[in-house]
Amino acid sequence: MSIRRYIVIRKDGTEGEEFEIDLPADAPDFTHHPVTQEPCRRVIVSPSLTIRYGDGAMKQATSDKKLRQAGFRKLEKDGNGGWTEIN
Numbered sequence: 001m002s003i004r005r006y007i008v009i010r011k012d013g014t015e016g017e018e019f020e021i022d023l024p025a026d027a028p029d030f031t032h033h034p035v036t037q038e039p040c041r042r043v044i045v046s047p048s049l050t051i052r053y054g055d056g057a058m059k060q061a062t063s064d065k066k067l068r069q070a071g072f073r074k075l076e077k078d079g080n081g082g083w084t085e086i087n
Contacts (some may be wrong), residue, residue, distance in 0.1 A: 001027070005043040008033055018043065 001022050003063055006029075008016035019033070019040075029042045064086060074086040 004029070005045055006030055006033075007043050009010045009039045009041060072080070 003020050003022050005018060005020050007018045009052050010016045016038070017033075021030070021034070030040055032038065033040050064074055075083040076086055078084040
């Protein structure tokens with residue numbers, strides 16, 4: 001299963017509501033909203049912000065500082081089943 005993001009295309013050609021749906025990998029893309037039947041198109045998004053190197057090491061594609069400046073919060077598992085915000 002994979003989560004796919006779609007955006008509704010209004011009659012005047014502008015973009016409307018965005019929605020996500022979990023579909024099998026081999027399922028065809030939607031051409032219409034499953035409830036309203038309005039036309040829609042798939043939105044391709046970046047799947048990850050992490051880069052994996054050949055030696056198995058991982059590196060952040062963006063720094064914590066850049067994430068904060070963009071308005072994101074970074075959370076990491078705290079080892080006790082919870083999450084801790086990284087400043």
